[in-house]
Amino acid sequence: MTDDKDVLRDVWFGRIPTCFTLYQDEITEREAEPYYLLLPRVSYLTLVTDKVKKHFQKVMRQEDISEIWFEYEGTPLKWHYPIGLLFDLLASSSALPWNITVHFKSFPEKDLLHCPSKDVIEAHFMSCVKEADALKHKSQVINEMQKKDHKQLWMGLQNDRFDQFWAINRKLMEYPAEENGFRYIPFRIYQTTTERPFIQKLFRPVSTDGQLHTLGDLLKEVCPSAVAPEVPMPEVCSWLPTWLLASSAEGSHLPSLWRDWEEDGPRLSQQGAENRRNQSPGTETRLLHREKSA
Amino acid sequence: MVGNGELQRTVLMATCVKHIFKLKMELQCHIKEHLTMYRHFFLWRAKKTINKIKRQPAAKLLQSCPTLCEPIDGSPKGSPIPGILQEALDPPLDDLEVNETTTAAEVIKYEYHVLYSCSYQVPVLYFRASFLDGRPLALKDIWEGVHECYKMRLLQGPWDTITQQEHPILGQPFFVLHPCKTSEFMTPVLKNSQKINRNVNYITSWLSMVGPAVGLNLPLSYATAASQDEGNVDGQDSSIERKSLEEH
Numbered sequence: 130m131t132d133d134k135d136v137l138r139d140v141w142f143g144r145i146p147t148c149f150t151l152y153q154d155e156i157t158e159r160e161a162e163p164y165y166l167l168l169p170r171v172s173y174l175t176l177v178t179d180k181v182k183k184h185f186q187k188v189m190r191q192e193d194i195s196e197i198w199f200e201y202e203g204t205p206l207k208w209h210y211p212i213g214l215l216f217d218l219l220a221s222s223s224a225l226p227w228n229i230t231v232h233f234k235s236f237p238e239k240d241l242l243h244c245p246s247k248d249v250i251e252a253h254f255m256s257c258v259k260e261a262d263a264l265k266h267k268s269q270v271i272n273e274m275q276k277k278d279h280k281q282l283w284m285g286l287q288n289d290r291f292d293q294f295w296a297i298n299r300k301l302m303e304y305p306a307e308e309n310g311f312r313y314i315p316f317r318i319y320q321t322t323t324e325r326p327f328i329q330k331l332f333r334p335v336s337t338d339g340q341l342h343t344l345g346d347l348l349k350e351v352c353p354s355a356v357a358p359e360v361p362m363p364e365v366c367s368w369l370p371t372w373l374l375a376s377s378a379e380g381s382h383l384p385s386l387w388r389d390w391e392e393d394g395p396r397l398s399q400q401g402a403e404n405r406r407n408q409s410p411g412t413e414t415r416l417l418h419r420e421k422s423a
Numbered sequence: 424m425v426g427n428g429e430l431q432r433t434v435l436m437a438t439c440v441k442h443i444f445k446l447k448m449e450l451q452c453h454i455k456e457h458l459t460m461y462r463h464f465f466l467w468r469a470k471k472t473i474n475k476i477k478r479q480p481a482a483k484l485l486q487s488c489p490t491l492c493e494p495i496d497g498s499p500k501g502s503p504i505p506g507i508l509q510e511a512l513d514p515p516l517d518d519l520e521v522n523e524t525t526t527a528a529e530v531i532k533y534e535y536h537v538l539y540s541c542s543y544q545v546p547v548l549y550f551r552a553s554f555l556d557g558r559p560l561a562l563k564d565i566w567e568g569v570h571e572c573y574k575m576r577l578l579q580g581p582w583d584t585i586t587q588q589e590h591p592i593l594g595q596p597f598f599v600l601h602p603c604k605t606s607e608f609m610t611p612v613l614k615n616s617q618k619i620n621r622n623v624n625y626i627t628s629w630l631s632m633v634g635p636a637v638g639l640n641l642p643l644s645y646a647t648a649a650s651q652d653e654g655n656v657d658g659q660d661s662s663i664e665r666k667s668l669e670e671h
Contacts, residue, residue: 207589209588209589238559238596239595239596240595240596241596242587242588242589242596243561243562243587243596248582249582249586249587251582252582252583252586253586253588256583256586256588256601259603260542260543263542263543263603264542268603315542324594325591325592325594326589326591326592326594327591329541329542329591330541331541
């Protein structure tokens with residue numbers, strides 16, 4: 130795990146440059162300037178946009194303001210998805226900055242969960258962490274933790290404190306020496322082309338004959354239409370939670386998968402590029418591009 | 424309570440991606456055999472009148488019989504499911520009990536779904552509620568509407584009990600009763616029934632325990648129908664089943 134510290138840090142500190150613009154039909158007392166912000170991939174929209182809210186509310190009257198919500202090219206943005214996931218799913222092929230429209234009225238009840246306070250985000254985040262641990266450890270690790278540990282996990286995310294977060298999260302990433310990995314790998318696969326929001330199934334890190342599963346095995350089994358043939362996936366599946374899953378600070382609910390590990394050798398990144406070319410149309414499994422460090 | 428004969432004949436249908444199960448009340452539902460492998464999907468439509476002014480959540484239930492809607496898990500329409508009921512019309516009002524106070528009350532429509540969680544390996548109750556004009560209820564309305572006898576438990580940890588979540592198949596906002604404690608309270612039920620050599624319909628037992636907290640009161644006839652069909656026509660045996668359900 131210690132070797133992966135760099136990768137964990139890179140994932141944690143990934144940012145998306147975003148431009149927030151007020152929806153044109155909102156009633157304002159004067160012109161509203163767009164607001165620029167670097168959004169953390171691992172966090173949630175409603176957790177990191179207080180400044181955005183304040184900025185636009187300055188030019189509006191109190192009576193014209195109700196619950197804030199965000200939209201990209203007509204699609205309401207589900208705040209309960211990690212920001213990185215939303216971007217990869219909807220906007221990764223567009224030029225930066227990511228252009229998000231801000232609304233203060235006509236909340237889309239049928240599409241979005243309400244988020245009246247930070248408590249809602251905390252509850253959602255913790256329930257994801259708990260569900261992941263149910264898969265990894267039959268909930269033993271998370272249930273043995275004290276309430277203050279849970280709080281520390283949440284505060285680490287809220288305040289962008291890598292060390293504070295991982296001090297607790299590393300316990301959720303461990304497994305006993307005699308096992309070869311977690312009980313099941315917690316993952317979710319998101320695609321733009323399906324009606325169902327995501328694919329989530331039980332998947333063991335080790336096969337019945339003792340072989341460690343790879344990411345390719347997982348995808349082949351769970352999402353066969355999205356995988357190009359002859360994909361070498363040397364990364365073992367049990368490492369998935371450590372790196373990629375860490376990309377959605379929930380620790381283990383993994384948004385889209387695949388990284389371009391340029392430094393891991395030309396072969397891998399070449400294959401990564403080929404994967405993208407070989408995607409059959411209509412099954413765009415999102416590729417999570419490595420963020421260049423700022 | 425509404426003693427509608429229809430209830431006895433209601434068929435709970437479950438469909439999943441690979442197979443179609445027919446869960447009549449007389450069928451046993453062994454969770455290990457069935458639910459661990461497949462997802463089940465039930466849909467009830469129940470109309471419930473809440474006396475909004477007095478905020479009495481356990482108000483008279485103008486409940487239409489749980490009817491069956493088409494399964495919405497992606498199985499093809501027109502699947503050969505014998506006896507599937509089309510969405511039934513509401514029974515005429517004079518068949519149901521009517522409280523005088525309800526004339527001034529708002530009608531709230533509840534929709535309940537039972538899904539299976541492969542992470543927790545238990546069923547989970549999802550529901551949504553709206554007024555007849557389509558206005559949805561907010562989470563705090565739902566919390567306020569929880570029956571008094573469950574209020575204590577809710578107040579201990581509302582965020583761990585009922586929250587709004589995305590329906591994993593429909594992708595729309597629903598309220599969810601958290602499943603993390605389900606196996607904890609279901610294990611004694613299953614153990615006890617094994618001791619007295621009785622089969623338990625997991626879904627009926629589970630739903631009779633969690634449903635009432637969120638307005639879904641399962642009529643006793645579900646349980647008696649189940650026990651009758653198991654071939655235990657003996658009155659004594661039925662009363663044991665009834666008793667163990669009542670205790671919860």
